[in-house]
Amino acid sequence: MAQEQFAFDTLKVRGGYNPKEHNNASSVPIYQTASYELGDTERVARLFSFSELGYLYTRIGNPTVAVLEQRLAALDGASGALAVASGMAAVTYTLLNLTEGGGRILTTPQLYGGTYDSFKKVYATFGVGIDLVLDPTDLDQFRKAIRPETRAIYVESISNPNAVVADIEALANLAHEYNIPLVVDNTVATPYLFNPLRYGADIVVYSATKALGGHGNAIAGLIVESGKFNWGSGKFPQFLQPHYTLRDAGGKERSILEVFPDAPFTFRVRLNYLAYFGAALSPSDAYLILLGVETLSERVQKQVANTEKIVAYLETQPGVSWVKHPSAKASPYRRLAQKYLTKGAGSLLSFGFNGTSEQLNLFIDSVRLFSYQANIGDAKSLIINSPKTTHGELTAEEQRLADISPETIRLSIGLEDPDDLIRDLQQAFDKALAV
Numbered sequence: 001m002a003q004e005q006f007a008f009d010t011l012k013v014r015g016g017y018n019p020k021e022h023n024n025a026s027s028v029p030i031y032q033t034a035s036y037e038l039g040d041t042e043r044v045a046r047l048f049s050f051s052e053l054g055y056l057y058t059r060i061g062n063p064t065v066a067v068l069e070q071r072l073a074a075l076d077g078a079s080g081a082l083a084v085a086s087g088m089a090a091v092t093y094t095l096l097n098l099t100e101g102g103g104r105i106l107t108t109p110q111l112y113g114g115t116y117d118s119f120k121k122v123y124a125t126f127g128v129g130i131d132l133v134l135d136p137t138d139l140d141q142f143r144k145a146i147r148p149e150t151r152a153i154y155v156e157s158i159s160n161p162n163a164v165v166a167d168i169e170a171l172a173n174l175a176h177e178y179n180i181p182l183v184v185d186n187t188v189a190t191p192y193l194f195n196p197l198r199y200g201a202d203i204v205v206y207s208a209t210k211a212l213g214g215h216g217n218a219i220a221g222l223i224v225e226s227g228k229f230n231w232g233s234g235k236f237p238q239f240l241q242p243h244y245t246l247r248d249a250g251g252k253e254r255s256i257l258e259v260f261p262d263a264p265f266t267f268r269v270r271l272n273y274l275a276y277f278g279a280a281l282s283p284s285d286a287y288l289i290l291l292g293v294e295t296l297s298e299r300v301q302k303q304v305a306n307t308e309k310i311v312a313y314l315e316t317q318p319g320v321s322w323v324k325h326p327s328a329k330a331s332p333y334r335r336l337a338q339k340y341l342t343k344g345a346g347s348l349l350s351f352g353f354n355g356t357s358e359q360l361n362l363f364i365d366s367v368r369l370f371s372y373q374a375n376i377g378d379a380k381s382l383i384i385n386s387p388k389t390t391h392g393e394l395t396a397e398e399q400r401l402a403d404i405s406p407e408t409i410r411l412s413i414g415l416e417d418p419d420d421l422i423r424d425l426q427q428a429f430d431k432a433l434a435v
């Protein structure tokens, strides 16, 4: 199937899969195998010199996982994709692949709590520095913070939990002026609402656990690359160094760029990080994510419609001091959302609870339909008090910088009837505000 000819909704159901190559199975088979028959010694020589690409061991590649990778590559128009065992593995492998041997990441505090925590606690121990731009809308701050050691700009296209919209095109242009890539966490937007590669991003990472899977039943991550970034500028010697493991049939050592010119980034993560750090996605979980992707557009459309109704409802409530979502009347991100998010700005929102912390707790304890969970992007609507949970490891000062005030409540809107969801919030407000 020549995938380029098909539109998004066709690719999300069929991309990356040809039943003729899998005994005509209509549903993608789960290749529940750890290892593969290698055939004969001549084939092994070809496999190990990369003149033939084939499966050796499921930690490094698996046919079910490969369908998921190729489907995401098709949806994002990427030159390469790699699936890993979690969104955190996708973020970490990507950023370590860029900063090996020391380097710095330029980012903002408007990040998923796990990412922010890892920046704080882990990266320094690997010799990697993190620089924060406090105002994500101020391009000048980004420019001033770029140093000779900066190896990437890293942002979330729609941030978790406050739905800050990043100016991807401007950030990509800026990064490229300095020969560094723009890396975008596109988890909240999903490929349906936004394609960062189209606006110049170089690497995109996903937690597929969230809306890509959409059913809260599997942990998974993905990395995709544009294939357009120049890794040969000298800033990233790891792509130019000859590798012992990349010998050709004559024994000559080659570089990643020589062997995998179209998708050097994801191949390098596969060969170095998946192979040795080992966060491989299981084929059964890849299958669950593939099932989710088949209905991505339909789910996200309805979730966006539900979210806009709930935002409009919350804006009228005395129990609410502010609402953060690009569709909110007072959102400073309406203009960026009009440019980048023409199909809607996702199903994640936060609001300020207007009451005491006891009333806030009572509100959370009173909802009946919303599930109290740390997940997002599920078919079921979810609620959480971010400052005490997902962003609970941040100090008070870090929470202030990340704009997570103590009254913050995050909602992830699912596929239920929106009137039922609003009635549920209303009865919880009534209970909480009565005391």
Ligand SMILES: *Cc1c(COP(=O)(O)O)cnc(C)c1O
Pocket (backbone or CB within 6 Å): 086, 087, 088, 089, 091, 112, 114, 115, 156, 160, 185, 187, 188, 206, 207, 208, 209, 210, 219, 220, 221, 376
């Ligand atoms: C959940 C999440 C992650 C981490 O993904 P896991 O699959 O839970 O490891 C990364 N980024 C964002 C924006 C997320 O919401």
